[in-house]
Each structure stands twice: as C-alpha cells, then as structure tokens.
Amino acid sequence: MMEERANLVHMMKLSIKVLLQSALSLGRSLDADHAPLQQFFVVMEHCLKHGLKVKKSFIGQNKSFFGPLELVEKLCPEATDIATSVRNLPELKTAAGRGRAWLYLALMQKKLADYLKVLIDSKHLLSEFYEPDALMMEEEGMVIVGLLVGLNVLDANLCLKGEDLDSQVGVIDFSLYLKDVQDLDGGKEHERITDVLDQKNYVEELNRHLSCTVGDLQTKIDGLEKTNSKLQEELSAATDRICSLQEEQQQLREQNELIRQRSEKSVEITKQDTKVELETYKQTRQGLDEMYSDVWKQLKEERRVRAELEKELELQVGMKTEMEIAMKLLEKDTHEKQDTLVALRQQLEEVKAINLQMFHKVQNAESSLQQKSEAITSFEEKTNQVMSSMKQMEESSSLEKELKSEKEQRQALQQELQHEKDTSSLLRAELQQVEGLEKELRELQDEKAELQKVCDEQEQALQEMGLHLSQSKLKMEDIKEVNKALKGHTWLKDDEATHCKQCEKEFSISRRKHHCRNCGHIFCNTCSSNELALPSYPRPVRVCDGCHTLLLQRCSSTGS
Template identity: 50%
Template sequence: MRMLEEEVPGAQDTIYLCNFRVSVDGEWLCLKELHDVELLQDGYHDPSTPSPVEPPFIARDPVVIERRNLVNISKLIVKELIETSLKFGRMLDSDHMPLQHFFIVLEHALRHGLRPKKGLLGPKKELWDILQVVEKLTTEAQDITSSVRDLPTVRTQMGRARAWLRLALMQKKLGDYLKLLIDHRDDILSEYFEPDALLMSDEAIVIVGLLVGLNVIDCNLCVKEEDLDCQQGVIDFSLYLRSSHHNSVVGGTPEDDLDLDNMTTVLDQKNYIEELNRHLNATVGNLQAKVESLTTTNALMKEDLAIAKKTIMSLTDENKSLKTGEKKKDTNSERTDEGGGLNSFKEADISTSSMNTDQLRHELDLERKRTEDAQRELNLQISLKAEMEVAMKLLEKDIHDKQDTIVSLRRQLDDIKQINLDMYRKLQECESELTEKGEMVTRLQNKTMEIGKLLDGLVKCQEKARTPH
C-alpha cells in the first residue's frame, strides 16, 4: 500500500469524476484513470505475505469525499482569483470566469448537508433563511440584507441568497459574516444542516480563511442586471486540470509548489490583517482620547455638584438654627409682656430683643438669597451636563455620517476608476483607428503621386506627337 501511495501523489485529497481519480497537486488537479490504479494495485505483491492478492481500496465515506472536493476546488479557484487580480491590477466584474466559478463552488459549499423538507407541510430549509440571521448577529449586514429584500429583479429565495453573497463580497465582509455563523453553529446552524455538513465540520474554518483572503481583491458586480433566479452555470475544469504524467516531467516537487502557494496566501492575509489592525488601533486611540476628555469633564462636574450640595446643606442648617433662635426669642418676649413689669430694665431687655429679632430676620433673608443662588447654580450645572451629553450624541452621529460618506466616496472612486479604464480602452481604439487612417492616407498620396507622374508622361507623349517631324 505504501508503494501505491508513492505512485499516486496526493492520494489523501482526491475527488472522483466519472472513471478518473482527481488529486490536488499545487495549483493543478491531476487526473489518473481508475483502471490504471487497479492494475497498479493488482500488480503489487508484498514479499512478506504469501498471498499474491492485495486487498481492495478501503471504502471511504462519500460525505467526507464531497467535503474535501469542495475545499480543494475552493482553494484553486480562490488562488486563481487573487493571482489574476494582482497580475492585471484591475477590478473584477461579473464576466470574469474564475469569479463565476467561485460563486458556483461557494453556493455548493454553503448548501452542502442542508436538511431536506420534513413532510409535505413542513417548512423548506433555504440558504436565504440562514443568511438573514447574520443581520441579527451584526448591524453591518443590515444594509445589504435590506437591499436584497428590495431588489425588484430577484423573486426566488435562492436568487436573494446569490445577490447577498455578491454584495457581501463587494463589501469585503463575506469571510467575517461566515465566521459569525460558524461561531454560532451549535445554536443556529444545527437547525438547518446535517451533523456531517461542511459548515458543521472543521473544514469550515478553511473556507473562512479562503474568504478572508479575498478581501485583497476589488469587485464591481451589477446585481440588478444579472439573472440570479435561474440555475448557475457549470465549472470549466480545464482551467485547473492536468494529466498525472505531468508530475514526471516537472522537476520540482508538488509539495514545494503547494507550500509556496500557501505561503503567498498567508502573506496576503497577513498584510490585510495588519492593515485592518492599524485602522482599528487608530480608531481605538481616538475613542480613548474622547473617553478620557469626557471622564475628566464628568469628574469636574461631579466635584462642582458635591460642592453645591454641601453649600446647600450648610445653608439649610444655618437657616434652621436661625429659625429656632427666633422662635425662642419670641417666646421670651411674650413671657415678659405677660409679667407686666413697668421697670426700665425690662423695657430695655424688650428693646434689645426686638433689635436682635430684626437682625436675625435680616440674616435669614440673606441666607435665603444665598440658598436660591446656590440652587440656580446647581440647575445651571445640571443643564450644562445635559447639553454636553446631547453634544456627545450629536458628535457620534456626525462620526457615523462621515464614515458613511467615506464609504460612498470610496464607491464613487471605484466607479471613476472603472470609467477611466473604459476611457483608456476607447482611447487606445481611437489611436489604432487613427494609425490605420494615416496609413490609408499615405497609400492614397502615393497613388496620387503615381497618377500625377502617369499624367505628366501622357502630356509629354501628346506634345511629342503634336510637334512636326
């Protein structure tokens, strides 16, 4: 069996098409006929065993084979997408063949292991129902989900799912959205998929990594003009296939090519993650500065509020003490009046107590004014705090509006780039037409000169004929 694995490289990752075995070798799919593999197996004999017959191939789970097929084809198509985008340096559109293959394979991968309809009256499980759950997990998916619901040209559930996938790819959030679903597969995806489905297995992490790598490319897909309700096309495997004898011709090993391809993909993903990390660090720094300024302002306002409360409490205590003193003096004055003494000493006491009462009333009025002023200052501080909170909310709203404006400007910039590319192509066509017309004018001038020379010769001949001999 070891000799068989050495003769058939990549035997661990194989798919079966008709009577061929297809194995992944770097950036190619290698074909080998199953009849040749059986002959190779029948011709191998282990010298350590007396039996000349080798046992047949160990039966493999077809569901596991399907999952590996989808993952391997997804790797090749995503690699082709990234290479073509970086090689030509242009934005991919709907006519790009590898991009069409990518959406076909992605649709098969997402629908792999989807639970069938239970009974005649049971609800049918659709991919669109799963994708609508994403907007409940993150608010960033609400815009594209509502846009897909409002599309007038899409009528079926599968068409809406295809439109959603295209918008998520243009938004460069497709990998993030799928990762959210995979993180909640135990409580969400288990209702829609079988336990051995692709999204319920460990291969789903590989698919998420491939989709994150697609964030380095730019796509411009017109969803309204595409017929997304009908069945998608088929994959042209001739772009990714080669025969198995090509391995003996190529000098390098397929493991080295696969490692190089994986390293390129990892570097692209690393650059994207570093750029995203820098952007997030800048945003976090700005938010931390704003939070610190608001924290200091809030602390100052709390200190002012505590000072105002202490002032109000002290004024209230003084007011109470003044009121109690005034009441005591009033009772003393009433008692002196009841005694009816007519001596001058008592009259002097009454006059001094009345003066003290007037003075206390005056101080009480002053304290009341101070209390009112403190209460006004407290109300002013409370109103200032409310105004600052409103200003913070307006500032946050302004930041969100500016972010939306930046997104729209980026989209407009992408459209302008596409228009510039179209104008450049038209300019090249016009220049080619001008060169052709210039060559035509040159040829006409040459013919004109030849005709002029011919006429001059005819005129000379005519003059010679007229002259007498």
C-alpha cells in the same frame, strides 16, 4: 462527509486561483459576466449548502443557505446595510436568490471573509442550521475563510438589477480548471507557484496588520472605559454634594421658621402689655379728672403721648410683619439671593431709624414725667403751706374740714405719683425689649452674611465642577491624540501624579494637571504653558519648560 469536504476545499482553491489569475490579466476589476467569478459563486453556494439541515413547513421542505447568513446581522452590526438592501430588492422572491445577492454585496464590500469568520466563530448558533459533520462546522470552514481573504485585492462591479438570481442553476463547470491544468503542463508552473507564494505573503501581512489594529482598538477601548468610570465617580460625588446642599437649605428654612415664631410671640406679648397698661391708665385717669382741671389738662397731654406711643408700637408690629414677609421671600427666592439681601439691608436700616425715633420719644416721655414730679413737689409745698395755715387756724371747724379734704387730695396725688412711677418702669422695660430686638436683628444680619458666603462658595464649587467635567472631556480628546503620537515615551497616568514634577506643587481643583506631549510627564499650567510643533503633531501642542528649552537648543544646533 470527509471526502465531500476535501473535494469542496480543493474546488474552492482552484476557483480562487483561476479568479485571481484572470483578475491580474484584466487589471483586478471584474463584472458580473466574468465566467470565473460566476463559477466562484457556484462553488461558494455548494460550500454553504454542505450539511445544511432540511426545515419542514406547511408548503414543503426548505433547504436554503440564506438562513445562516442572516445571523451575521446580529453578530456584526456592520452587515445591517447588506441585509436591509437584500430584503428591499423587489425582484427576489426565494431565499436562494437572497443568499446569492448577499454574497454579491459582501464581495463588493470586501468583507466576505470577515463576515464568514464571525459566523464560524459562533458555532453554537450554526448548530441550528448545519449537521455536526458539515463543512462550516469543521476546520475546513476556517481554511475557506483564509482563502477568501485573498479576494480583498479584487474590485468587483456587480449590478443586482435585472439579474435572475432566483432561477440560476448552481452547476460547476470543470472546463475552466482543465484548461488551467494544460497551461501548467505548458511550462508556466514556476511563475504560478511564485504568484501563489506572493499571495500567501500578502495574506499573512494583511492578517498581521489586522491583529495590530485590533490590539490598538482594544487598548483604546480600555482607556475609554477607565475615563468613563472616573467621570461616573465624579458625577456621583457631585450628586452627593448637591444632596448635602439641599439638606443645609432645609435646615436654614427650619431656622427661619423658628425665628418667625419667636418674633410672633414677642409681638403678642407686647400687645398684651400695652392693653393692660391702657386699662390701668384709663382707671387712674377717671379719678384724676374729677379732682382738678389742671391735672385734667396734663392727663390729656399724657393721653396724646400715650397715643403716640401706641402708634409707635403699631409701627413696630408693622415692621415685624414686614420682617416675616421678608423671611418668606427669602425662602421662596433662594435663587435670587443677592437682590433679597439688598432689600433686607434696606429694611434693617429703616428699623434702625424707627428704633432711634422710639428712643427719642421715650426720652421725651421721661422729661414729661420729670415735669409731673416737679408739679407734685409744688403741690406738696402747697400742702405744707396749708398745714401751716391749719396750725394757725385750729379754732375754726371749717378749716379742719378743708384740711381733711386737702389730706385726701394729698393721698390721691401720692397714688397718682405711684401710678406714674409704674408707667415709667414699664416704659423702661419696653426700651429693654427694643434693645433685645436690636440685638436679634444684628444676629440675623450676621447669619445672613454667613449664609451668603456659604451660597457663594457652593456656587463657585459647582462652577468648578462644571469646568472640571468639560476639562475631562478635553482630556479624553488629548489622550486619543497622545496615543497616536507617543511611541517611544511613557505616558504617565493622572492617578500616578499628585504634585507637579518641576515646581512640586500639589494639584487641586484650581491647579489642574497637564501632560507634556514630548516626555509624557504631568505638570501644572505655569510649568507647561509653552507650545511647540512636534514631528508627531500637525499643529503646536503643550510642552513643559524643560522640553521647550531642549527642543529650542536642538533646533538652533541643527540650524547652525
């Protein structure tokens, strides 16, 4: 097995050497009819078949090198195009033909060395297809990958249509390499050694560039992962803020329900009080109607006033129901806060106007009570006169009966006065309740104003968070450009700076961080509002005030 591996490596060296020499003579462009290229694919097929395990199936034994080549599609996503195009070729019917087509396409894409390197690095997967002493499992496989890197210089134009890849015979033609030995004996050995050294230097330079690009890509990936972690943290903070806002909204809804229940209770209490007052008032009015017609008229007027008061109470109940409807609208239309607040203000103004009307009507009722008290005093004067007449007319019994009746009437009038005083006290209590309702309305207005302020602040905070997220995306693009531009300057991270370097003001949501594209330090917007065209940027970019003045001085000195 060791001798076979050594022989295959030597044959690969000879085939690549002859292929490169013929390509230099043809201008580095080859086609499928080129004999050294065909011999290269034959040698490559022998290398891939070395130590390949035999798989048994129902049809028979299968030993094809296309099985390990299919692993490249899983290990390297860039090779999916080659695998799909090979499977879609209708002319290919065997696994060997598909493997040869795969090698043709990989060479045309100049990715043959890269794909085989990825395949050799994953030896735990190759152990399913190769023996432990196979060429692809030992160090000779990496040697062949290094030799294949030199073929990236060639441009191959290969057409797979019409090619009979299934029935090709993989036999190595040694005549090409024997001619090459004769040429070496002819005196061109020195030139060929120099060509080989040049090729080796080219391969080493190419490997160095590839390692540099891999390092740069790794640093970029690390930076992107950090920025992604920051964005995830900001998103989690935003979700926490939204949850807190939802909890506050739920608390506000509970408070609104409590206020609505209190208003319902107060309305029921006022209704019961009015019913009791009406019953007592009717009872008193029945006794008074039987006594005097004048008093009957006054009682009619009082009934009319009472009806007006009942209407006013019904208006108050209607206003209470309107307040409940307004509170329900507030719960449903949280997103339309401004419109509902305007409607509530209008309703509160109407309630104020109704309360003023109630106050004026209560004053009118008090004036009517004063008139009644004056009438009662006049009745008392009349009773005094009757008493004087009774003193004068003590002798007659008829006068005594009249005096008794007058006394009874006086007592009845005193009872009426007492009832009227009670009604006046009840009206005053109702006035106090109205004043309490006005105070509750004022408190509701204050709570609504505070809620509106909190909602406005929350909306501003959400808008600022959206701006911050969009600005963080812009920062990612800026960082990509800055990684290309900044070579000699140190690019300061966002976490390392909490204050502006020039004005030393602390950064916040409104005062964002900006990098100077010349020195790499972090400034605020006012201290880095200038833009200049730098050698590393094709268009004008952000520069701090200090760098702006320095660059302008340099430009003026160089221009002078």
